[in-house]
Amino acid sequence: MIELREVTKRYRDLTAVNRLSLHVGRGEVFGFLGPNGAGKTTTIKMIAGLMRPTEGSILVGGIDVAVDPMRAKALMGFIPDRPFLYEKLTGEELLRFVGGLYRVEGRRLDQRVDELFELFGLKDFRHEWIEGYSHGMRQRLVMSAAILHHPDVVIVDEPMVGLDPQGARLVKSIFREQCTRGKTVFMSTHTLGVAEEVCDRIGIIHKGELIALGTKEELQQQAKGDADRLESIFLQLTGGEGMTRVVEHLKS
Amino acid sequence: MTDDFLHLLYPSWRSLWSRKRGDRESGAFRQAVIFTLGILFWAGTFYLCYRVLSYFQGVEVIGTVLAVKLLSMLTVVFFSLLVFSNIVTALSAFYLSDELVLLHALPVSPDAIYLAKFVETLIGSSWMIVLFGLPVFGAYGVVYKASWTYYGAVLLGFVPLLVIAAAVGIICTMGLVRLFPARKTKEILLLLAVLFLVSLYLLFRFLQPERLFDAADRNRLLHFLAAVTPPSSAYLPSHWFKECLVPLLFARPGTPLFHFLLLASTAMASLTIGIWVEKRFYMDGWMRSQEAGETRIAVPAWIHRAADFLSRPFAAQARAVVQKDIRLFLRDTTQWTQLLLLAALVVVYLYNFRVLDLKQVPLATVYLQNLLAFLNTGLAGFVTAAVAIRFVFPAVSVEGRAFWLVRSAPISMARLVWSKFWMYLVPLLVLSESLVILSNWFLSVSGLMMGLSIFTMAFLTAGIVGLGIGLGAVYPRFFVENVAKIATGYGAILYMILAMGFVALTVFLEAWPVNAIFTSTFAGIEMHASRWALVIGSLALTAILSLGVCLFPVYWGIRRLEAREP
Structure with a gap:
């Protein structure tokens, strides 16, 4: 469903993503992990059509995002890490605006808006201006907007930031539910527990290069087999053992 | 305390320094334009004061x-x-x-x-x-x-x-x-x-x-x-x-x-x-x-309904953009204060023509009426440009930090920009045409002059709106908190200069045909076919210029937005 072919992104002298190739299938929840500055957000923005790769190509549903961005974007729903929204629209107006952009109209839109406010627990706030929403409420609203048009692919950058435990649980179950319906979820996260719990496969990016890819068990083997939790595997693969030593030192 | 005080100033100094360095890197042309404008303003202020004071000095x-x-x-x-x-x-x-x-x-x-x-x-x-x-x-x-x-x-x-x-x-x-x-x-x-x-x-x-x-x-x-x-x-x-x-x-x-x-x-x-x-x-x-929110201005529901009704002719995506923009505009208090200024400007503009007493001027009144009406078209063009810099130029920038929402949706930048163009063209056309029609009516000008003013104003407005939307997309300021500040940046200054130049050029292009028509009309001489051809040619040139000024910046803006990366 998502295919990255030798994707490279350079900013002047800095190579943020280097010859990244990846395939994510239909009905898969894919976790994209990496330390800060590894190239996760850049990759996600390239898939979502917000940035162009310097080299290589990205296909979503078989459509090249750079060649036919409108058709590719119609298949996707995007959730950014920071939910900046139009502050002086109400939650309902925002969803109706997004509906218009994705050409969801009339009764179909009315029904979907009701459904999403109910699902995300925002029913009582639908007529409130977004400027009055908390960070978690905004995040929920953005998620509603992203899945409003029943996209085949959901691209998520840091889905758990600012969510309360109920919100986090809701999001995890929504991702799994999307997957059972044959939809694809591509998410980057720092919350390794979430990746461990929700993702079918995980890719780890470090300094712009994909250094590991597979199920948790496959990653465990790649990390020489002595780590059992994703956190330890991640730290081993990204050279974060130093951090573990620091934590041990602080404990002592 | 002195150490703390100096230390607290450090981020401001550093930001200022970084901004200056950023300005240096952002291009010599931009700097030259701002510097030249600053010098001109300085020189203008100095000259005006110098003249007034010299005059005072001469009064016994x-x-x-x-x-x-x-x-x-x-x-x-x-x-x-x-x-x-x-x-x-x-x-x-x-x-x-x-x-x-x-x-x-x-x-x-x-x-x-x-x-x-x-x-x-x-x-x-x-x-x-x-x-x-x-x-x-x-x-x-x-x-x-x-x-x-x-x-x-x-x-x-x-x-x-x-x-x-x-x-x-x-x-x-x-x-x-x-x-x-x-x-x-x-x-x-x-x-x-x-x-x-x-x-x-x-x-x-x-x-x-x-x-x-x-x-x-x-x-x-x-x-x-x-x-x-x-x-x-x-x-x-x-x-x-x-x-x-x-x-x-x-x-x-x-x-x-x-x-x-x-x-x-x-x-x-x-x-x-x-x-x-x-x-x-x-x-x-x-x-x-920390506790209080901003003031909300309750816009009556019928205004929203009217806006929704007016946006019906647009296709789904464009309609969504237009309805959203109208709502945001009506709910922004800074826009309201600007509307007040605009209303005052229009009232005074029309009042000037109302109180104009042409009978006191020892010149052929009919000729003067029509000359004034012609110049008035240019003046109304300047007023339209002044309004456009406040409302049209920021049209793309007001997407603000939420621009990602539009960028990630399947709407082309062309559709977004053109939706904004049409949304602003209609009210500005109403404003500019009202200005010329009412002021021409106060001047009691001939039907021909009225027609010419309406024609010119329509093209001028299209050019001014296209230029504003286009340059606003070329130089967007998505991270500015206050909408009023968008109209003070480099792009806005460039827009104002180009818009004024465009209005002046249009008046210049039309001066000859207007003069030819009215001289022969008042002298009672039939105009030769070759002169008519030149008149039509000049007017066609005006129309072409306006279309160019409208279309080129819009396409430039669309390209720049498409190439823009967050």
Whole structure:
């Protein structure tokens, strides 16, 4: 469903993503992990059509995002890490605006808006201006907007930031539910527990290069087999053992 | 405390330095344009003051009196502007700035924060007023051949004057925030300032000041000005500042040193009083400012329904953009204040034509009516451009940080930009055509002139809107908090210059055909076919120019938005 072919992104002298190739299938929840500055957000923005790769190509549903961005974007729903929204629209107006952009109209839109406010627990706030929403409420609203048009692919950058435990649980179950319906979820996260719990496969990016890819068990083997939790595997693969030593030192 | 105070200023200095470096990297052309405009403005201010003062100097007996009165008025105006500017800046610096949460969480004394914010407010609110005040005082020095002591006194006197204005402004702000929450104070102040300006503007215009410039009355006016007492008082710092300068300018007896010391001691006292007020009121006010939201203006539901109805002809995506933009526009209080200014501008514009008495002019009235109507098209074009810079140019920038939502949706940048173009073209066309039709009606012009004005205005408006939307997309400012600030950037300045140039060029292109038509009409001579061909050619050229000015920037803007990466 998502295919990255030798994707490279350079900013002047800095190579943020280097010859990244990846395939994510239909009905898969894919976790994209990496330390800060590894190239996760850049990759996600390239898939979502917000940035162009310097080299290589990205296909979503078989459509090249750079060649036919409108058709590719119609298949996707995007959730950014920071939910900046139009502050002086109400939650309902925002969803109706997004509906218009994705050409969801009339009764179909009315029904979907009701459904999403109910699902995300925002029913009582639908007529409130977004400027009055908390960070978690905004995040929920953005998620509603992203899945409003029943996209085949959901691209998520840091889905758990600012969510309360109920919100986090809701999001995890929504991702799994999307997957059972044959939809694809591509998410980057720092919350390794979430990746461990929700993702079918995980890719780890470090300094712009994909250094590991597979199920948790496959990653465990790649990390020489002595780590059992994703956190330890991640730290081993990204050279974060130093951090573990620091934590041990602080404990002592 | 001194260390903390200096340390707190460090981020501001560094940001300023980085911004300057960023400006240097952003291109020599941009810098050259801004620099040239600054110099032109400076030179213009200097020249205007120089001419007025030279004229005063030539008036016997009361010339010097007039110059002193003018200086007195100017210093009062400067001081008032400085105080008001400080009130507005202090609201942001002391209550609304995001960094305050971090600063107040630090183990730094509130006095150090107060002083750092004091300096920030003083510089932020005064630099522009001082910069453009200098040519005024420079003109005084040149006209009255002042010695270097005068220039030294201007610079030295300015320092305590600025400190006093900042302290008074900040104290006023702290008082206002005691009465209203900070966010509401900002809006109330803005609205009051705009209402004040609008009323002053309307009042001045309705007094018909042009009557005073009747040749017979001019002498009376000068004597009146000489007799009038400016709103100054011996207790005002602006008066002390003036008293520092007058003896050095006009070789009159006086006590400049005493007045300078008055300024300096008051500046130090005002700083101390400021700290005392800060200790009593600041923290309480700041904490309250965290709690209150912005004012909501309840727009009647029928306006939204009307907007939704009007956007029906658009396709789904464009309709979504238009409906969203109309809602955001109606809910933004800064846009409301701008609408007030616009309304005042239109009223005065039409009033000017209403009171125009052409019968007093010893020229063929019909010819003059039509000449004025022709020039009026250009004037209405300038007014439309002035309106467009406030509302049309920011159309893309108002997407703000939420622009990602549109970028990630399957809507092309072309559709987005064209939706905005049509959305703004319709109201601006109504405005500009109303201006020319009503003013032509007041002038009782011929049907031909009316038709030509309507034709020209339609093309001018399309060009002005296209240029505004296009350049707004080429130079978007998505991260500006206040919409009014979007119209003050480099792109906006460039837009204003190009729009004015476009209007002037259109008037120039149409001047010959209009003259040809009216000369032959009033002389009762049939126009030759070849002249008609030239007339039609000129008008066609105007239309082509307008379409070019409309289309090219829009396409440029679309390309730039498509290439833009977050």
